[in-house]
Amino acid sequence: GENVEQHPSTLSVQEGDSAVIKCTYSDSASNYFPWYKQELGKRPQLIIDIRSNVGEKKDQRIAVTLNKTAKHFSLHITETQPEDSAVYFCAASTSGTYKYIFGTGTRLKVLA
Amino acid sequence: NAGVTQTPKFQVLKTGQSMTLQCAQDMNHEYMSWYRQDPGMGLRLIHYSVGAGITDQGEVPNGYNVSRSTTEDFPLRLLSAAPSQTSVYFCASRTSGGAGGELFFGEGSRLTVL
Numbered sequence: 410g411e412n413v414e415q416h417p418s419t420l421s422v423q424e425g426d427s428a429v430i431k432c433t434y435s436d437s438a439s440n441y442f443p444w445y446k447q448e449l450g451k452r453p454q455l456i457i458d459i460r461s462n463v464g465e466k467k468d469q470r471i472a473v474t475l476n477k478t479a480k481h482f483s484l485h486i487t488e489t490q491p492e493d494s495a496v497y498f499c500a501a502s503t504s505g506t507y508k509y510i511f512g513t514g515t516r517l518k519v520l521a
Numbered sequence: 522n523a524g525v526t527q528t529p530k531f532q533v534l535k536t537g538q539s540m541t542l543q544c545a546q547d548m549n550h551e552y553m554s555w556y557r558q559d560p561g562m563g564l565r566l567i568h569y570s571v572g573a574g575i576t577d578q579g580e581v582p583n584g585y586n587v588s589r590s591t592t593e594d595f596p597l598r599l600l601s602a603a604p605s606q607t608s609v610y611f612c613a614s615r616t617s618g619g620a621g622g623e624l625f626f627g628e629g630s631r632l633t634v635l
Contacts, residue, residue: 440621443623445624452611458621458623507569507577511556514563
């Protein structure tokens, strides 16, 4: 079945440094790739998404890149701040299936 | 708008007991779904619905039942709770149609089965 692998499981960076989280998906028909941020004890919330007809998307300090050939996509956070500390989940979805398959999450710690 | 509302927020059950987790949304979303979140496992899809009267299984449906009689409500039933069902459960909804779209999550329901 569909699978999304996410790495690393934990990531610690110094404040101001960049953080990169990578995901690989198995279903070549997947065409929508969102990223969710979950703060401790809170619900997951969408921070950025990308569709398969786009290679890169940016929103201020965060960006997502997509390589359809290799079937992987990445989240990039620049100039990290303590409030970026959270668990980040990637996901993949395919038109018509209505299923979102999530990765196992990355716990990001930004050290002040 | 309240968004997606889940009840209860916390529940402790004994093995074999039954219960229903409630989920309601006021955004007129056709798509609703239930996920469970376990440490190191991410969010796994249990069941989902694309409209009233239509439900389908996700990745981990065993031990759970759902129904969708109205657009607003999508309850999740545990008929005979097992310790393996100890988890945090999230309900999520979105508009239907097209490829993808933002999932709006409820606050979660933490279930412990003894």
